[in-house]
Amino acid sequence: MAAQIMLPRTMRVGGGAIAEVGELVRTLGARRPLVVTDAFMVSTGTAELVMGHLRESGLEPAVFSETVPDPTTASLEAGVEAVRSHDADAIVAVGGGSPIDTGKALAMLSAQGGAMRDYKAPRVNYGPALPVVAVPTTAGSGSEATQFSVITDSETNEKMLCAGPGFLPVAAILDFELTLSKPSRLTADTAVDAMCHAIEAYVSRKATPFTDSMAMSALRASSSCIREVYADGGDRAGREALMLASLQAGIAFSNASVTLIHGMSRPIGGNFRIAHGLSNAMLLPVVTGFSIGGAESRYADVARALGAATAATDDAVAARALVEWLRRLCSDLEVPSPASYGIERDAWEELIPTMARQAIDSGSPANNPILPTAEEIESLYVQAYDPQASDGTRT
Template sequence: MVADIALPRLAKIGAGAIDELGSVVAQLGIRRPVLVTDRYLDETGQAERLVKILQASGADAAVFSGTVPDPTAASLIDGLELVRRHDADGVVGFGGGSPMDTAKALAVLSANGGSIAEYKAPGSYSGSALPIVAVPTTAGSGSDATQFTVITDDETDEKMLCPGLSFLPLAIVVDFELTLTMPPRLTADTGVDALTHAIEAYVSRRASPFSDALALAAMKAISRHLRRAYADGADRDAREAMMLASTQAGMAFSNSSVALVHGMSRPIGGHFHIAHGLSNAMLLPAVTRFSIDSAVDRYADCAKAMGLVDESTAGREAADALVVELTRLCADVEVPTPHSYGIDQAQWEERLDTMADQALASGSPANNPRIPTHDQIVALYREIFSSAARS
């Protein structure tokens, strides 16, 4: 099998990397960037810090801080107007997954036009787009290193997966010091999100030796450092390890794929406005248990990479240890069920068929080791609603 590999052209990774943003933008020939961020990063002065770095390099930067959580097609309108009014020649995504997804969508729409729905899977877009520079502030989404963006349809609440090389940032600036103030809940949700990326990339039907190496490295780091980062946000070693693992996991699934967890997670976020990483965490143990018989050795490799068992442990025993650990990890970082999160059971039930349809339509479940039916997805949604995954 020939693996198709796509990565950012340039990466600056490490403490203080943010100070090199100006030189990165200049190296790409961007003179009029739009910095795409959210209101929090704008109001706390962090966006202004980046503007000054860009200005020092000779760039004329404008700021769009209207990104919303789980961006929708409608939320792109003002940003698209600013990109065009500024005559931008590039976009800088600054923040978590939502600003990153917004920046990617703006880069494509401003150069090629149309509605974002025209770019959703199963299509793949590799046409004209403004160059994208990604500066993540959370250790989880991995969007800085992927050729995907996710935008919600305002009318149907469908989280549309939009793939293609044109959504891949040309450069990334990954500075773990930007994550030191992340609160514990965000640390947990994004950390489990990164672990989900790594595991799904590894067990995916589209995995390759290239993506395997990145995924296993990410799993190893996350298993050692997520609880530490959750317990003590000032733990620099843990923060640095988690930030690098997030980027590695992003590169892994961008060049492999995600699978059933993500396919089921997007509808939860779209319909009930649960953060993407948290909805992944709600699903991860149950979906892993559902899938394990179809890829025992691959799941066993995950357990061994995470240090849960030694290399001599038999495949089934190791794979079962992975499910136990995922259940324990989600308990340790206090992942709620949909019920304890506050979702009404009647509303949950009435949307199960639609969510299952949307999960299947995304294409991600087809990459899973065990490809589910519509009814099996509905059953999994019911399983996770009020009961923590069984160990």
């Protein structure tokens, strides 16, 4: 059976590429783009930089800067109105994964109407949608190249996975210079998010030779510089490598899907308002340890790509070395556990059954090398709460 591969129609990649945003929007036949971003991008001047390039190309842009971290259905309401009042014919989404996911959602809702929960998995959404030009300012979500938007239902706290070609940006601009001012915590969380995308795409039951090549390239690139960029945000070569790795990992998981880590991560973000990349990092070693028996040779390949093992290392040894390598990485990047982050144990354990159900309902765990039961997912949440102290039993 042939693999179906979906990518943005065009991408501009390299330092200074943002200067081409106006010309790129014009090639789409749009004249009234809405720049969807957040207050931080306004405060740094990035939003006005984009607006200036759009105006220089003879376009009539407007800006909507009320996006929020981990966007909610409530936060989309003002955005839909902004699209309508500006009579926008395209979306230019500028920022991290949250503004880009918001831009995708607004493009779909503005064209088709309805409520965001109407678009959640397992529905596959084909459009129509307004054309989206994605401009990432972080290196991690890969949202600029994916057919997904993740929106939290404000009424239920469910972090909804909304998927399909209708959510895929038409174009993307990847200018690593926009990431040079990222703080170290955001750098770490987004870089680990991209690493999760690549690992999960490679071990996914939907992996293909095409997605394998993207995932392996992303892993090799990110492992070579992630610690260095965390320590020195001005490392231009490292920043460029992480942005390319994020793009490649995004392409990989958009076409091969994610697995159990993301399935379990979304409920953490939805229920405890933890940034997506950080909630992935909290789960990465524990869930990988659970899953390696289902695809030992694949996890061994991942270990070799990251430098945790050599070509001569036995697969079983390499897979186990991967788990330890990921633990050390999270320690070096000062990734907190839910416990050290400040989540109360009682609140965590009370929501474990709900989070396990939400994880399964998202569909992502079905792509995992080992298909987990609800009880196994609950046990993994227990272990992840405080990995150093957990004995795997609920107190």
